[in-house]
Amino acid sequence: NAGVTQTPKFRVLKTGQSMTLLCAQDMNHEYMYWYRQDPGMGLRLIHYSVGEGTTAKGEVPDGYNVSRLKKQNFLLGLESAAPSQTSVYFCASSHEFTEAFFGQGTRLTVV
């Protein structure tokens, strides 16, 4: 029962470095999402996907790119990390109109 798996769980980057967060789900969900969570705030949607090969911008997309080449995977990329991108990142997936299932989160620190 893996559900939604995110890798890595922790990462420290220097300003200007790039990285990719991987999200994998084994529930055959059509929809996948990337959120960020900052202290004192709820979840904010970065990008989402409604199916393989499709992506769309969410509330806070600047500085991030995504790809969904396979239905089960959703990648989040940071091309040039900035301290403002220090956050906890969550991946989630769902069927249409159902609740979202979340990964364990990735704590990213940009120094």
Add this chain to the structure above:
Amino acid sequence: AQTVTQSQPEMSVQEAETVTLSCTYDTSESDYYLFWYKQPPSRQMILVIRQEAYKQQNATENRFSVNFQKAAKSFSLKISDSQLGDAAMYFCAYRSALGSNYQLIWGAGTKLIIKP
């Protein structure tokens, strides 16, 4: 645009007692879904309860129940017989039932403290 408001940044309750967390939302839609999620210190987001707007009956899951007031746009969570393991951040979320809108709209969260 839809919004979700949780007006209680923090709540505390004595173990074994009952606590109610508030959530209000704003929408012009008639069909939607509402959720309560729990986030313990482990960071994992866990679904607590779900309510479909077209259902008049309030959802219940063991010690967790909701008071869904559609006209008032209110969706509160009641936790009965509070346990130490209930200590967590609780988030209220809204999701449209329209086919073109896939986003979950989140409240800012309420931190629940359980006093032993």
